[in-house]
Amino acid sequence: MSGLLGASTIRALAKALDVRPTKTLGQNFVTDANTVRRIAAAAKLDPTDVVLEVGPGLGSLTLALLPLSAHLHAVEIDPRLARALPETVRVHAGPDAAKLQIHTADAMRVTRDEIGEPAPTALVANLPYNVAVPVVLHLLSELPTLQRGLVMVQSEVADRLCAPPGNKTYGVPSAKLAWYAEARRAGPVPRGVFWPVPNVDSGLVAFTRRQPPQGDRVATFRVVDAAFAQRRKTLRSALAGWAGSPTAAADILNAAGVDPTARGEALTIENFAAIAAAKPTGEQR
Structure with a gap:
């Protein structure tokens, strides 16, 4: 050396x-x-x-x-x-x-x-x-x-x-x-x-x-940021602004197979990617 x-x-x-x-x-x-x-x-x-x-x-x-x-x-x-x-x-x-x-x-x-x-x-x-x-x-x-x-x-x-x-x-x-x-x-x-x-x-x-999860990284990272911006809130509430409303957030979470009453700290990066992918086409932002 x-x-x-x-x-x-x-x-x-x-x-x-x-x-x-x-x-x-x-x-x-x-x-x-x-x-x-x-x-x-x-x-x-x-x-x-x-x-x-x-x-x-x-x-x-x-x-x-x-x-x-x-x-x-x-x-x-x-x-x-x-x-x-x-x-x-x-x-x-x-x-x-x-x-x-x-x-x-x-x-x-x-x-x-x-x-x-x-x-x-x-x-x-x-x-x-x-x-x-x-x-x-x-x-x-x-x-x-x-x-x-x-x-x-x-x-x-x-x-x-x-x-x-x-x-x-x-x-x-x-x-x-x-x-x-x-x-x-x-x-x-x-x-x-x-x-x-x-x-x-x-x-x-x-x-x-490692091999990244399936999905779009930028869209997934938006979900991560939103979920932890208000980490004490349930995902239904924390993702309301990202989704457009608490009801829309709950619908997206259910479609992704994620409990709307869970909190961000319980989710894997695969879960976040699934949430991003479940947002209806045209509403990604």
Whole structure:
């Protein structure tokens, strides 16, 4: 494995670049090499994998991933960090530095054409807390070649992403991720391994792409959003605005084989897809 960055090296790099981690960009750099090794190992990469890393920052995780992959696309929104990463990798990664391809872009808007070839097969990233869910969902939608991933997110977000139906933390993130993939918790990450130290703990989420339910994803996600906008209400009431009235909602739910008195947290993503499909043609909106 490449020579990894220690805490003193990371701080020296940041000072040289005049980089001060900002909450706006959700920058919290991992300074513990053992944690970086654990994340890279937990990703279970194949030597043929093309990795997509979001927010490589100063390069801690990048250096651990390069020897384990065939190619690495690094998407970095901060131009200063994007410009500095090649030199850091050249110094510390040896021959593996040739595998790195940097994209100065916003991961919530980056397209498959911008990423280009080779197409990514695995997502491995320490994601900014404030955009973790939309980034994961966008990338799974935009990059159908992504087959699996391991992301580090806020611990509570990890719970939401992995929660099954019926769990108190099951909601919009859980249901939408389930459209694309099966997800599980892959371990905790204590706050003390970061600089600056956040006021919350982190967690690892591993996911494997699955065959999506039959139906239209956009229409299904509208149902998910409506169902959880008023999660304490029954589906008959929560979906009234989406369907046009409580009576229309009940009719659609019955046609989909879903109890109108149930609540959103009890439904699988297949149930939501069935509800979307049961809405009469011409009323999809």
